[in-house]
Amino acid sequence: MNELEKLVKECGVELYDTEIVSENGRTIYRVYITKKDGISLDDCEKVSRLLSPIYDVTPPVSGDYVLEVSSPGLERKLGSPRQFALSIGELVKLQAGELKISGRLVKADDESIAVENSDGICEIKISEIKKAKTYLEW
Helix, strand or coil: HHHHHHHHHHCCCCCEEEEEEEEEEEEEEEEEEEEECHHHHHHHHHHHHHHHHHHHCCCCCCCEEEEEECCCCCCCCCCCCHHHHHHHCEEEHHHHHHHEEEEEEEEEEEEEEEEEEEEEEEEEEECCCCCCEEECCC
């Protein structure tokens, strides 16, 4: 567990991902957080208040930037074993080679995941997954 994961956990949430993007000439450092019962504005505020003074001393990127803390959203990309593990129980769509599958993510570890649908349970190695995301069924 890295330092950022530990800090975020102190606020009662899990670190989902980080990214650095440039929008309208501004550099944005985004910290995505998650928890099983959903992220509130208060959760984002807590994490932002905790990280801001730390990043004032040790910035996460060089130059001017804006810190944003948010939920990764209901439909989000999955890539790392950690992201899959945090999404167990959710609906996922993925592509691994020629295989395209959707269903409920029922297992995830460092090596593979398992997706359950009407055809049964399909286990797939994470290294073989080309694209994956969570989705909502309306």
